[in-house]
Amino acid sequence: MAEHAKRRSSAQEVGRHSLTQLPLHLYPALPNRDHARIRFPQDMPLTTSILSWFVTVALLLLVGAHASSAAPAGSSLEYAEFDDSLFDEEFELDADNDADVDPFERTNRLLFGFNQGVDTFFWRPLTSVYRTAVPRPVRRGLFRALENLRAPVVLVNQLLQGRTRDAGETLGSFVLNSTAGIGGLFDAAEEVGWDPGDEDFGQTLARAGVKPGPYIVVPLFGPNTVRDGVGSLIDIAFDPATYLLGPIQGLFISAPKGFAKKDHTADSLDELERSSVDFYAVLRSAYLQNRAAQVNDDTP
Amino acid sequence: MTGLLVMASVASGPPSGWAIGPAPSSPIQVVERLHEALITTMKSSDELGYAGRYAALEPVLADSFDAGFMSQKSVGRHWKVLDDSARRRLMSAFWTYTVANYAGRFDGYTGEEFVSLGEEESSHGTRLVRTRLRVPEGEVVELDYRLRPVDGGWKVIDMYLDGTVSELALRRSQYSSLIRREGVEALIAALEAKVRDFAAGEVSSD
Numbered sequence: 001m002a003e004h005a006k007r008r009s010s011a012q013e014v015g016r017h018s019l020t021q022l023p024l025h026l027y028p029a030l031p032n033r034d035h036a037r038i039r040f041p042q043d044m045p046l047t048t049s050i051l052s053w054f055v056t057v058a059l060l061l062l063v064g065a066h067a068s069s070a071a072p073a074g075s076s077l078e079y080a081e082f083d084d085s086l087f088d089e090e091f092e093l094d095a096d097n098d099a100d101v102d103p104f105e106r107t108n109r110l111l112f113g114f115n116q117g118v119d120t121f122f123w124r125p126l127t128s129v130y131r132t133a134v135p136r137p138v139r140r141g142l143f144r145a146l147e148n149l150r151a152p153v154v155l156v157n158q159l160l161q162g163r164t165r166d167a168g169e170t171l172g173s174f175v176l177n178s179t180a181g182i183g184g185l186f187d188a189a190e191e192v193g194w195d196p197g198d199e200d201f202g203q204t205l206a207r208a209g210v211k212p213g214p215y216i217v218v219p220l221f222g223p224n225t226v227r228d229g230v231g232s233l234i235d236i237a238f239d240p241a242t243y244l245l246g247p248i249q250g251l252f253i254s255a256p257k258g259f260a261k262k263d264h265t266a267d268s269l270d271e272l273e274r275s276s277v278d279f280y281a282v283l284r285s286a287y288l289q290n291r292a293a294q295v296n297d298d299t300p
Numbered sequence: 301m302t303g304l305l306v307m308a309s310v311a312s313g314p315p316s317g318w319a320i321g322p323a324p325s326s327p328i329q330v331v332e333r334l335h336e337a338l339i340t341t342m343k344s345s346d347e348l349g350y351a352g353r354y355a356a357l358e359p360v361l362a363d364s365f366d367a368g369f370m371s372q373k374s375v376g377r378h379w380k381v382l383d384d385s386a387r388r389r390l391m392s393a394f395w396t397y398t399v400a401n402y403a404g405r406f407d408g409y410t411g412e413e414f415v416s417l418g419e420e421e422s423s424h425g426t427r428l429v430r431t432r433l434r435v436p437e438g439e440v441v442e443l444d445y446r447l448r449p450v451d452g453g454w455k456v457i458d459m460y461l462d463g464t465v466s467e468l469a470l471r472r473s474q475y476s477s478l479i480r481r482e483g484v485e486a487l488i489a490a491l492e493a494k495v496r497d498f499a500a501g502e503v504s505s506d
Contacts, residue, residue: 274497275401277490278474285473286465293464 046106053107056216056226101215102284108217112280115222127263141185143260148177148184148196149241149253156238157199161207170197198294201238202231206295215284223287327427327447327454328419334364334456335414335431338402342409350499354403361402366448366455367395373457374471375487378479386484393491404498411436414443422446427454430463 102108131139151174158167173189173196181188189196205227206212213226224232236242241253269283276282337360341353348356371394372379382390417430426448433441442463447454458468478487 271405275405275494276470276474277487277494278478281474281477282470285470289465289469 049104049106050110053104053111053216056104056214057218057229101288103214104216108215108284109280111217111219112283114219115217116279118220123259123262124266126259127266130259130263139260139263142256143264144177144181144187145184146253146257146260148174148181149257151196152240153201153235153238154197154199157201157204157235158197160201160204161199163199166195166197166199169194173197200228200231201234202228202291203295205231212288212291215288223283225288225291228291325453326419327429327445328416330364330447330454330456331429331431331445332414332416334360335416338406339409339412339414342406342412345407345409350403350407350501353406354399357402357406358399361399362395364456365398366450366457367391367398369448369455369457370398370468371395373468374475375479375484376472376476378476378484382484386488389488390484393488393495396495397491400495400498404501425449426457 134142151170155167155170155174158164158170169189172192173194176188176192176194177184177186177196179188180186202225210227212228216224216226216229218224218229241250245253272282272286273279337357341348341356345353368391371391374394375382375390379387413434415432415434417432419427419429422428426446429445429447431443431445433443435441441461444460444463445456446458446460448457458466460466475487478490
């Protein structure tokens with residue numbers, strides 16, 4: 001019976017928001033062209049795989065450090081067309097070959113195992129204490145408030161993408177939620193029908209035609225692609241908190257952010273894990289589908 | 301109601317129920333019949349228990365899903381190299397897992413409600429049925445179904461959670477990865493183990 005209650009509450013928390021936060025979406029429906037079509041050997045030796053992973057991440061950090069104002073050219077945006085790969089013979093024979101999407105699979109799996117360990121021994125116990133101590137409405141409020149703080153980053157990216165209308169809604173939502181919504185604890189903007197938006201620099205890059213590149217699992221941060229990894233680094237530069245707060249004070253914001261997100265997505269992830277036979281593969285697919293959908297959904 | 305009728309009329313196991321069964325009507329009707337059966341089962345989930353829910357849902361699912369197509373697509377290119385026996389056992393494991401997944405997870409009713417929003421054309425002659433699952437005091441989950449024409453009727457070949465996460469793609473990612481690394485027998489064993497987990501979950505929660 002306790003199981004029932006748990007599942008019920010988990011069903012309630014699996015909302016639209018939590019799902020878009022996390023991993024989930026239709027990747028194979030798009031990807032043939034949306035991918036760097038570099039062929040990597042399927043059974044790369046582990047040392048080579050680890051080495052390539054490090055080189056990729058090092059490049060990623062390098063690019064992130066230098067490319068701070070890479071605004072996309074407004075006119076030459078190229079969108080991946082919806083391509084139904086389910087029925088595409090070529091896709092079946094070729095592109096669901098994991099080596100295309102996930103050339104560093106062996107290293108990624110090791111890092112995924114590490115992240116899962118951190119999850120089990122650190123995040124889970126913490127989340128369970130948090131859930132016992134703080135009632136659900138309060139937790140939801142806190143999550144919203146921290147999400148509200150993302151507005152500046154979302155806004156910058158919308159402007160870079162030339163989406164002034166959406167930017168207006170984001171700004172309006174931010175102002176409304178921060179005031180009437182008491183610092184974002186309540187979603188006042190929803191009442192008015194405004195969408196706070198969900199853009200990041202990874203999506204901005206995608207709209208400028210940048211391919212996602214290989215899938216990488218980043219220690220402590222989880223699923224990513226090279227493009228979106230660079231994107232998140234640049235988003236740090238768009239966040240006023242980066243300049244307003246020192247690194248230590250910044251931790252006081254980013255740690256709760258990560259934590260509230262963990263708490264918010266834990267149930268959907270548990271559900272996904274319970275029904276999966278290969279959690280690594282399911283999360284990879286879900287993450288890539290989700291990103292592809294975020295990039296493609298918001299074609300203006 | 302229709303769901304109940306369908307449940308009563310088809311009582312066969314998966315492989316025989318796949319291709320035959322009463323030819324259903326429009327895509328949206330197929331999906332609504334499935335939803336009705338799910339709600340009916342959820343409402344009486346405690347009396348039914350896991351085994352009861354499994355028995356009640358299996359015929360409706362067999363009628364709504366194109367399980368042969370789905371199990372084939374779920375292993376991607378590996379399908380071509382499997383022999384007949386492996387294909388049959390894989391299809392059977394895929395199907396049992398699919399039903400067990402429903403029977404294990406739709407285990408209570410707290411006022412959930414499915415709403416169909418309509419259907420639209422999709423590629424390759426398929427149709428998309430858009431629905432929402434409303435959970436009281438929770439948020440709304442977008443759930444879309446993709447159907448293809450089979451024997452004069454329509455059958456579900458994929459579901460999109462949140463409107464975009466393809467269930468079939470999630471499965472293919474896992475299954476082809478598992479086959480590539482450990483072989484098809486490992487996949488079949490893993491699916492069977494999951495089915496046992498779903499059944500056992502029920503035992504421990506009662």
